[in-house]
Amino acid sequence: MFGGSMVALVTPMKVSGEVDFGALERLIAFHVEQGTQALIVAGTTGESPTLKTDEHAELIGEAVRLAGGKIPVIAGTGSNSTDQTLHLTRKVEKMGVDGFLLVVPYYNKPSQEGLYQHFRTVAEQVDKPVILYNVPGRTSCDLLPETVARLAELETVVGIKEATGDMQRLEDLKARCGDRLELYTGDDATAMEFMLRGGIGDVSVTANVAPAAMQALCEAARAGDREKAAAINAKLMPLHEDLFIESNPVPVKWALAEMGLIEPGIRLPLVPLSAQYHDRVRQALRTAGVLD
Template identity: 55%
Template sequence: MFKGSYVALVTPMKASGEIDYSALEKLVAFHIEQGTHGIVSVGTTGESATLPFEEHIKVVKQTVAFANGKIPVIAGSGANATDEAIFLSEQMAGLGIDGFLSVVPYYNKPQQRGMVAHFNAIADATDLPVLLYNVPGRTVADMLPETVAQLASHSNIVGLKDATGDIQRLKDTQALVPSDFVLLSGDDGSSAEFLCAGGHGVISVTANVVPNAISRMCEAAFEGKFDECRQINASIASLHDGMFIEPNPVMPKWALYKMGLMESAELRLPMVLPELASQKQLEELLEKHALISG
């Protein structure tokens, strides 16, 4: 259902802090042109935690409009309050999206049984497919493979974005879920190995700046060309690191600003622009990869 390279798209903002819908249109066109297989709108990289509901919904709506059916759009709808996640899902269900990405509740550290109840309640509230999102590095709570397998029995829960970076975790999950349950990497650094081990695709931060490379990496793996997949990954490995010099989405926004795809690298507080040393480090990487000129 969801296969290949999905970009965890940034939400562009003007220096004033307003959403820059002109830049958003440019970014969507860029991904369609570069061969990205799909877009995740207003996930973690899209600053879902700091966008008010009204803006969150409007950004997703406009992303769908700009994609115009050319590539699928998955909407981030996670929250650490189940009622809020359901509200967001209900509000966005009629926007033309292809599914939801819903993160393990952050901060409140739910038990595994709590995660099951949370995600089943969300899936019960929609007819659209739901992707689970496990990112314990941000949420603290870690959804175990046995929990994923239990949730996979719900007809609307169709897959998992796994950002643990642990290939053994992928294998443990594969052994417990149906073969058509979608497994996507949410960790750029280990994504090539994830694909070579049978993963169905990636939701990538690095794809913001080198979408064609991530797309080709996925396609090589699907064709069984694992050496080629690894070679493509090796060629952009320094960019994977560069995207996380400071917490996401600080660096991808700075990169897109320097690449001329956004007029500003503005973020919502409490996130702020990168330190000068981080800016310089990333710009040197972008020059090395011929994404900007020196």
């Protein structure tokens, strides 16, 4: 259903902190032109925790309008409240999104049964495809493969973004879910290996700044061409690493501003990239061939 390089899109903001819809239009046009396969809007990289509910919905609706059917829009609507997640998901479903990315509830650390009931409650009340999102490094809660297998029985649950970077986790999910679930990675540094082993896409931070190269990497890895994929990945590895030198999306928003695509706006409690890392991220952009 989805696959390839799926950008975890930043939410462009003006220096004042307000959402910059003009820059959003530029970013979406950039990704359409460069071959990105899907837009993930208002996820972790999109600073979803700082978006007001109405603003969150407006951002997603505007992304759908600007995409104009040229590229799928997957809406990040998950939170640590089941009621809030369901309310927002149903609200934006009417806006024409192509699917939803629902993160594991963070901070409250539910049991596996609680996780199952959370996702089931939402998935059974929407018609569009649902992608689960497991990122225990952020949520302090791990959606285990046995729970994923239960959720894969639900009609609208079509995939999982597994961001642990653990190849054994991938193998476990494949064994338990077979063809019932599409497997995406959320870890750029291990994305090549993930797709060579049968994953079908990467929800990518690196794709914000190097979309064409990330799509080429995904195509080579999915085709089983390790040599070609490795050559592309070697040029991108400094970005895979240095775009996380401070908390995401701090480095990638600085990089996009350096490329002239957005203003350097970001919302508290995040602050702009520390000056000591500017040259390092700038060099990673040059190595990837996206900055002169």
